[in-house]
Amino acid sequence: MEEMEMKRITIFDTTLRDGEQAPGFTMNLSEKVKIAKQLEKLGVDVIEAGFAIASPGDFNAIREISRNVGNVSVASLARTTKLDIDRAWEALQFAKKPRIHLFIATSDVHLKYKLKMTKDEALKSAVEAVRYAKRFFDDIEFSAEDAVRSDLGFLTEIFTAVIAEGAKTINIPDTVGYTTPDEYYAFIKTLKNQITNIENVNISVHCHNDLGFAVANSLAAINAGATQIECTINGIGERAGNAALEEIVMAIDTRKDYFNCYTNVDTKQIIKTSKLLQNITGVKVQPNKAIVGDNAFAHEAGIHQHGMLQERTTYEIMTPESVGLETSKIVLGKHSGRHAFIDRVKALGYVLDSTELETAYGAFIDLCDKKKEVYDADIDAILNKETTHIPEVVKLETFMIHSGKHIPATATISLVIDGNELTEASVGDGPVDASFKVIEKSVNKKIKLIDYKINAVSEGKDALGEAVVILKIDNKSYRGRGISTDVIEASINAYIEAVNKSYIELN
Numbered sequence: 001m002e003e004m005e006m007k008r009i010t011i012f013d014t015t016l017r018d019g020e021q022a023p024g025f026t027m028n029l030s031e032k033v034k035i036a037k038q039l040e041k042l043g044v045d046v047i048e049a050g051f052a053i054a055s056p057g058d059f060n061a062i063r064e065i066s067r068n069v070g071n072v073s074v075a076s077l078a079r080t081t082k083l084d085i086d087r088a089w090e091a092l093q094f095a096k097k098p099r100i101h102l103f104i105a106t107s108d109v110h111l112k113y114k115l116k117m118t119k120d121e122a123l124k125s126a127v128e129a130v131r132y133a134k135r136f137f138d139d140i141e142f143s144a145e146d147a148v149r150s151d152l153g154f155l156t157e158i159f160t161a162v163i164a165e166g167a168k169t170i171n172i173p174d175t176v177g178y179t180t181p182d183e184y185y186a187f188i189k190t191l192k193n194q195i196t197n198i199e200n201v202n203i204s205v206h207c208h209n210d211l212g213f214a215v216a217n218s219l220a221a222i223n224a225g226a227t228q229i230e231c232t233i234n235g236i237g238e239r240a241g242n243a244a245l246e247e248i249v250m251a252i253d254t255r256k257d258y259f260n261c262y263t264n265v266d267t268k269q270i271i272k273t274s275k276l277l278q279n280i281t282g283v284k285v286q287p288n289k290a291i292v293g294d295n296a297f298a299h300e301a302g303i304h305q306h307g308m309l310q311e312r313t314t315y316e317i318m319t320p321e322s323v324g325l326e327t328s329k330i331v332l333g334k335h336s337g338r339h340a341f342i343d344r345v346k347a348l349g350y351v352l353d354s355t356e357l358e359t360a361y362g363a364f365i366d367l368c369d370k371k372k373e374v375y376d377a378d379i380d381a382i383l384n385k386e387t388t389h390i391p392e393v394v395k396l397e398t399f400m401i402h403s404g405k406h407i408p409a410t411a412t413i414s415l416v417i418d419g420n421e422l423t424e425a426s427v428g429d430g431p432v433d434a435s436f437k438v439i440e441k442s443v444n445k446k447i448k449l450i451d452y453k454i455n456a457v458s459e460g461k462d463a464l465g466e467a468v469v470i471l472k473i474d475n476k477s478y479r480g481r482g483i484s485t486d487v488i489e490a491s492i493n494a495y496i497e498a499v500n501k502s503y504i505e506l507n
């Protein structure tokens with residue numbers, strides 16, 4: 001049987017226009033440029049950079065983004081008026097691929113109460129606007145705002161007319177998030193059949209999430225023949241938001257077998273883009289948000305963790321790497337079982353016999369009743385109480401740090417290694433790095449620093465600092481923790497503890 005050719009879906013990102021329309025998501029010029037550059041890296045096809053006539057801020061953002069991105073199309077929204085079109089053209093002058101996105105509402109309720117126009121007047125306004133825009137723009141998109149609540153006959157008429165004038169993309173928005181997947185599918189199919197000059201025209205959809213259907217509706221539209229999806233990072237946008245880009249793209253990618261289409265998006269850039277937006281706006285996504293939430297690749301239940309430890313695909317339909325995460329997370333908590341607990345204990349470098357393991361697991365379960373999440377530090381605390389297995393092969397004698405402005409940081413450290421005193425010195429990028437380099441040199445092991453954190457564990461100027469490091473030694477991870485009022489000493493102690501764990505004979 002002949003295979004059907006995969007359809008290319010254009011991703012039109014409107015994070016900087018519709019996304020910014022949501023309360024609390026205003027971004028300044030440099031933030032918008034940063035997001036736009038990341039969207040380009042992500043591989044979207046169109047960046048809707050703003051609504052040029054709306055404000056000098058939007059105008060400047062469109063202009064700067066046009067200057068700063070390469071081969072991606074940059075769009076400005078515009079009402080069907082000459083003033084809006086002129087302003088959009090001015091803002092897009094430096095864009096390599098400028099697009100104007102014209103819109104006018106077509107539903108009876110919008111025409112009667114908002115625009116106070118008849119259908120004929122709206123049709124005339126749309127046609128004249130496309131005709132005028134054609135003087136400047138080759139790439140014209142026309143949206144019938146509130147299309148889903150509009151009369152199908154009138155929509156057919158207005159879309160046919162704007163295509164005849166030169167619109168290359170027609171957008172069929174569900175402006176108020178009202179439709180359902182089946183209904184939207186049928187709606188688009190009908191329009192496709194009724195618009196006689198639709199061949200070679202890009203059919204776009206733009207769905208809002210008022211009933212939580214934005215992504216499902218967008219995907220149903222693909223099956224009905226849509227070739228462009230308008231969406232936003234993290235699903236931000238008016239009211240309950242727009243269709244989330246990351247969900248659309250990963251659905252298309254994960255279910256190629258079902259949708260038989262693809263996008264140009266580099267899915268490995270998804271987390272980075274989502275986090276950038278969260279950091280810039282200060283609005284975090286909820287932990288259970290599909291694809292980009294903190295829990296999207298986290299497993300807490302014992303039965304799931306056991307499955308995951310045997311074979312990842314038991315509970316994951318996508319790899320964390322495919323969206324740009326390093327790994328999945330096995331979170332220890334009250335629902336975890338022995339398999340996950342033992343796995344973590346081993347990863348932390350402990351070797352326990354079965355009796356010690358049972359005792360430690362009992363202590364872990366008791367702790368889970370008191371704490372929502374059990375961290376590696378808690379397991380260290382349990383195990384340090386239960387066992388004294390970490391050998392003190394390396395001990396700190398003294399250390400001296402020399403650092404200051406324009407002076408390379410130097411650490412000189414005396415260690416006792418297997419009973420022999422050794423003093424070494426090293427320079428580094430700061431006193432902590434210099435100290436770690438000395439220890440690595442002294443113990444003569446190849447060590448990679450995977451993670452380093454420093455926290456205050458008490459208050460005041462004599463606060464105790466807690467340093468936690470994770471080291472990779474001989475392809476195994478070891479975690480070390482040190483506490484001192486001197487953060488350098490805490491860091492050295494943490495590093496030494498992790499190194500000492502690597503001397504445990506693993507069986």
Ligand SMILES: CC(=O)SCCNC(=O)CCNC(=O)[C@H](O)C(C)(C)COP(=O)(O)OP(=O)(O)OC[C@H]1O[C@@H](n2cnc3c(N)ncnc32)[C@H](O)[C@@H]1OP(=O)(O)O
Nearest residue numbers: 018021051053054055079080081103104105114115145175
């Ligand atoms: C579905 C969407 O997301 S559409 C995009 C919505 N985005 C925004 O509104 C954000 C940016 N908007 C703004 O900054 C302002 O609303 C502006 C600058 C665009 C307009 O501001 P104002 O001139 O003060 O008008 P205001 O916003 O109060 O009202 C909207 C006007 O646009 C008119 N209008 C709305 N859509 C269209 C259209 N497609 N074509 C022509 N006029 C339109 C309305 O009838 C109303 O006109 P009126 O002032 O003659 O009554």
Ligand SMILES: CC(C)C(=O)C(=O)O
Nearest residue numbers: 103143145146173175
């Ligand atoms: C401007 C249009 C496409 C819009 O944002 C909507 O209808 O929701």
Ligand SMILES: [Mg+2]
Nearest residue numbers: 018175206238
């Ligand atoms: Mg919208």
